[in-house]
Amino acid sequence: METEMEVEAEWIGGLDEMEAGTAGKGVVLPENAADLDEMEAEGTADGGATGTTEEKECWEYEAEWEYEQALTFRDSWISIWGDQFGSFEETTAIQPMRYTDAEAPGGYAQPLDSLQIYSIKVADIRGGLRWPIHVYGMIAARDVVDRNRNIVFHRSRDHCQTLTKEDSCLVMTGPTRPIVMLGAMNFEITLKVKEGSTESRDKVLSFLAVPHDTVNCLELSCATDRKYISKLSTLEFTMSQIARSVEATISVQMVDGSSWPHGVRGEFSACTTSMADRKVVLLDSGSEKEVEVGADGMIQLSRCVASVEFTGELKVCVVAWWQGEVKPKKAWKVFKPKKAGRNYGTFNLGRACKVKVTVAWSLLSYYPVNRPNSPYGSLALLREAEGRSTV
Structure with missing residues (x-):
């Protein structure tokens, strides 16, 4: 059967x-x-x-x-x-x-x-x-x-x-x-x-x-x-x-009353460590743009979702290019995926600039079961929609 x-x-x-x-x-x-x-x-x-x-x-x-x-x-x-x-x-x-x-x-x-x-x-x-x-x-x-x-x-x-x-x-x-x-x-x-x-x-x-x-x-x-x-x-x-991936939804927030420094380029990225040379750029403010920070301290990322193998690791990296310094300040943390829940990490980028990274984990599904009035809320309805009899 x-x-x-x-x-x-x-x-x-x-x-x-x-x-x-x-x-x-x-x-x-x-x-x-x-x-x-x-x-x-x-x-x-x-x-x-x-x-x-x-x-x-x-x-x-x-x-x-x-x-x-x-x-x-x-x-x-x-x-x-x-x-x-x-x-x-x-x-x-x-x-x-x-x-x-x-x-x-x-x-x-x-x-x-x-x-x-x-x-x-x-x-x-x-x-x-x-x-x-x-x-x-x-x-x-x-x-x-x-x-x-x-x-x-x-x-x-x-x-x-x-x-x-x-x-x-x-x-x-x-x-x-x-x-x-x-x-x-x-x-x-x-x-x-x-x-x-x-x-x-x-x-x-x-x-x-x-x-x-x-x-x-x-x-x-x-x-x-x-x-x-x-x-x-x-x-x-x-x-x-x-x-065999799970979803990682990433958010970044300024902490301890700090703010993103004016004129400092920031890049936020994530990758699965099995393919570390391929990164998802969550935000790159560029040399002429500011890192946008909301009233609640949340940094406005361009993208926030990445995929990572459930048996793998997710590396989140933050880079700041400080004026007058030859090398940028880089901080990163590796997270172990979970089926649900969250992980947290705090990155110190120097000069009283700290950010908190939150990774929210979720499993994936083939079905739009959360969609209102979905005809595919169960396998029985799925078979009915196709016109099959149940096995």
């Missing part, structure tokens, strides 16, 4: 195969699809891609393939998932710290494989684009949990991020919860370049909906970097699949 988990994996895996075959390979159709033809006509005469004719033909073919495969993405998603998970534009309702303080339902919460994104870089631009570029838009992940957008990057047109050839990494703001890896998940990418005073003059930098397949039977965490090609750009995603 099949176990509950075997039935669960079979059901979700079958739907992933259907999704991958109809919707998971391409791009969402842009609102102004004619822009793409104009971009192609512009060619690469001004600041476009360089390389041999064969290389150009290669990326042009791949970009066209991605675009053609994506034309049905929205319709396919609505057809398959719309009744269960709402509108196509809806963001995930599942928040971090899901089981930090609440008792996890038996069988539905456990360490699971998850996808950790470290950086997203605009590695190449073409079609007349020149550095610097002013980028806005959205990048989101859609996983098996609720199929809704888990926002990774988001900027409005009025708050573009300026990218240069030397610094072309997007400042990520998510994901808001770990991306659970069971079957294929999808990245939805909608990025534009601000070109003038009106949006009609802007160019579509990247408009894709591409799959990212899970590494099956994973025993150790591994790198899963990818490149995604569009007509005007190549994006580089630096990522890892974290094996």
Whole structure:
């Protein structure tokens, strides 16, 4: 007789195969699809891609393939998932710290494989684009949990991020919860370049909906970097699949009445010690920005969620670049993961600057059981929704 988990994996895996075959390979159709033809006509005469004719033909073919495969993405998603998970534009309702303080339902919460994104870089631009570029838009992940957008990057047109050839990494703001890896998940990418005073003059930098397949039977965490090609750009995603992971939600607060010193650059990061060379940047204030501190002393992090193997370790690091000092002041602490609850650590960065780091732990789940009116609150309802009889 099949176990509950075997039935669960079979059901979700079958739907992933259907999704991958109809919707998971391409791009969402842009609102102004004619822009793409104009971009192609512009060619690469001004600041476009360089390389041999064969290389150009290669990326042009791949970009066209991605675009053609994506034309049905929205319709396919609505057809398959719309009744269960709402509108196509809806963001995930599942928040971090899901089981930090609440008792996890038996069988539905456990360490699971998850996808950790470290950086997203605009590695190449073409079609007349020149550095610097002013980028806005959205990048989101859609996983098996609720199929809704888990926002990774988001900027409005009025708050573009300026990218240069030397610094072309997007400042990520998510994901808001770990991306659970069971079957294929999808990245939805909608990025534009601000070109003038009106949006009609802007160019579509990247408009894709591409799959990212899970590494099956994973025993150790591994790198899963990818490149995604569009007509005007190549994006580089630096990522890892974290094996049997739990969620770490990280917060940082000033303590003992201290405040973050004016003009001091601060960087806050976390990593699993099994892949110490790959860090999740929680906040990098940069050389020209202040570290924002709320009235309660909480530091406003850009990102707060990381994944770590349940049998591994999480390293949290804080770095301060003091004016007049050759080397930055660095402090770190290693935390042992837990199924629930919290860990704490106090970092002394010198000159009466102290911060308290809190790590809130939570198990993961395949099911959106906390979502209001979810049809997947139990395995029985899951089977009923699929139209199967119980085993």
